[in-house]
Amino acid sequence: MEPVTATQLKNIPALKEVPLEQLDWLLTHSEERWVPEGEPLFKAGDPVVTTTIVISGKVRISATINGHYRELAELNDDSITGWLPFSRVKNAMGTGLCLKDTRVISCHADILKKEIEQHYELTEALVHIMTSRVRDNTNFQQQNEKMMALGKLSAGLAHELNNPVAAITRSATALYDNIRHLPDIFRQMSAICLSEKEAGVLVDQLLQMQAGRPEKAQGMLELSDKTMELEDWLDTKDITQLEIAEVLAEYDQDKEVLDKFCQQFPPQHLPVIFSWIHSALVANRMVTDLQLSAKRIADLVGSVKSYTYMDQEPDKQFIDIHTGISNTLAMLNFKIRRGNIEVVEQYDTTLPKIKALPGELNQVWTNLVDNAIDAMEVNKKGRLEIATTKDRQYVHVTITDDGPGIPADIQSRIFEPFFTTKEIGKGTGLGLDVVMQIVQRHQGVVKQVSVPGKTIFTVSFPIENN
Known part of the structure; x- marks a missing residue:
């Protein structure tokens, strides 16, 4: 088998602008290996410590998400994966299974980190790959986050509808027998x-x-x-x-x-x-x-319509912030009851209306309330407090739970994309990132304070912008 050359690497589209001497350096500090068909190139959870280039072969990256096996990506000839400059990825998100004999070269991250400044074009190419990967992963995870949220809401709604539907069926049968x-x-x-x-x-x-x-x-x-x-x-x-x-x-x-x-x-x-x-x-x-x-079903349908803001223009409009919170609680009512959670609502009814994209704000309330419910799950019961207040400059919404709290050593990271403390398959790590992005798009701020037994998220919107 002929050794891999710098010219061969330069034919890879992502590396075409990298000088040959830098590619020679990369080859000098890389290890080559063959992975036979059916064997893993890496496994989910493995530390990501090398930059790997697929010279030839085919690798399917897959993971179990929400209890279902899903393909995340596919690597073919000339694909580059693994550690990339400025990437925050610490461990492999899925398992890379070789679908045919695969030839790769790998360079350890420690070596690349030491020589980043001396190999500008190579670093630039790898950073470009990293940004593309982040964009693709973000799009995938955001879509997955939306599907997870939709799945939770639809499951809860199905249970909420099941009771009145069963009552209608039972009453209709009894009424028919009575009429006979x-x-x-x-x-x-x-x-x-x-x-x-x-x-x-x-x-x-x-x-x-x-x-x-x-x-x-x-x-x-x-x-x-x-x-x-x-x-x-x-x-x-x-x-x-x-x-x-x-x-x-x-x-x-x-x-x-x-x-x-x-x-x-x-x-x-x-x-x-x-x-x-x-x-x-x-x-x-x-x-x-x-x-x-029938009224219960009509109310639920009304809550869904109001929650999604169907039949309304997708532009910012003046809304009563309490309406979105109430509709969110209606959507999550089954999960709240299943978790044996007491909901305490303390609203300032004199709040001014907020100019916002109502559908996006509902995503904020859904993520924060859903996270609070999940946090209290370990206690088999809980108390969820939702309050609205205002001062001279801001309208505030506070969501408080009495769960175990967020460990102090990770509180600074909870808004990072892909960071999650939930078990694999339960969260994507984008819930709070989505909250932060939406609130910032509305010129607002979101803060959290957490101690054992009490976690408070506060979302604030400036009054002057409304």
Whole structure:
């Protein structure tokens, strides 16, 4: 096999402007190796300490992200990878598997660092490769961050929608069964031939029952005791449909009041009368549940529309900052409830409106709230405080969690691109970088203070710009 020459390296597009003597120097201080097909050129997590040039071969770089195997890049002939000047990469993000026999040369970073000033064109070429790699990685990670955020929001929204949808399905089925029995109940009611006075008493009683349904549902124990008490009372009236007791208990009916009502009808008519009352109350309950569930779905759809600012111009506009925060909490409500987190909101309703890109600000609230929820996960519960205030110059939003806090030795790095303390697959390290970029585009600032048991992020926007 012929040795690699400086002329051969100069034919690599990224190195075409580098003088031959500098490429000769690079070859002199590099090691060559062959990696057979199926073997890794490097593994995820390996220290990045060499600049590697693929002379020939093919390498697929892949990693497991969010539990799924994904290809990150592919290296072919003349590709340059590994350590590059001014790069912050410390460890390989993925595993580079050789898809065919691969020939590479590698120069240790320590050697390149010592000679950067003496080999200007070589350094310039490597820096250009580094900036291109950062741009490509940033675009990839930002897209991945958006997909992760979308996945979290869609999963939470699906769970939020599941409850009202299930309630609608359940209520619709029960209402259908109830309607099927109406002809038989009508026949029974017709057979007892109520007088006009009796019909008036019955209708008035039903309306009172419907109006008296408690707004707040009773506790299971209280409802069970009430049901058993009314079952015993129905038994004294020779009414065998014990399911009637459950509905009467739900509508918080008192047996003394029911006794007075019953005194106005012949005892033999009571089973038919209470069967009709039961059917009417069940129908009323089902319709009410359908209304509440439909309203919940409408509210969620409204929150999504407002969160994404659909049907609105993608330009800065004056917005109430609280609307975006509220919509964000609605989007993350399932995750908040799953994390057993208490949310405390303290808003200054006199805040001036902010001129902003509302969709971008919602990304800020989503990232900060989501990070706070993740931080409190280790406690199996938490307290999330969101407050808004203002002073003469700024509008402030503070988001506080009672998680374990950010270690002091990494607090200065949390806004760095790709820096993350989360497990592999849980974070890209771009969440806070995105927050910083968006806030700065709005002429604002973001700060954090963290001690064990308390972390506060404060986002501030100047009033004079609005």
